[in-house]
Amino acid sequence: xxxxxxxxxxxxxxxxxxxxxxxxxxxxxxxxxxxxxxxxxxxxxxxxxxxxxxxxxxxxxxxxxxxxxxxxxxxxxxx
Numbered sequence: 001x002x003x004x005x006x007x008x009x010x011x012x013x014x015x016x017x018x019x020x021x022x023x024x025x026x027x028x029x030x031x032x033x034x035x036x037x038x039x040x041x042x043x044x045x046x047x048x049x050x051x052x053x054x055x056x057x058x059x060x061x062x063x064x065x066x067x068x069x070x071x072x073x074x075x076x077x078x079x
Contacts, residue, residue: 001015001078002014002015002074002075002078003015004071006063009055009061009062009063010053010054010055010063011053011054011055011063011067011068011071012051012052012053013051013052013054013071013074013075014049014050014051014052015049015050016048016049017048018048019048020045020047020048023045023048023049026050026078027043027045027050029074029077030043030052030074031043033070033074033077034070037066037069037070037073039054039056039066039067039069039070041053041054041070042054052071052074054067054070054071055067
């Protein structure tokens with residue numbers, strides 16, 4: 001499961017309680033989705049946590065429908 005927050009002009013998703021290699025694989029899925037949507041998040045992998053940060057740069061670094069679309073599509077791929 002991924003937990004999303006919308007704060008400080010960023011839509012941030014966090015996945016925890018997974019093994020490191022699972023998080024790396026999820027980051028790769030996020031990267032492939034980013035290429036498909038041409039909307040690239042910041043991805044941070046820590047030992048047991050993947051953080052996905054989204055904002056739309058050409059809209060003044062704010063959260064837009066593009067960010068929510070990415071979040072929904074990424075999350076639907078987790079099921």
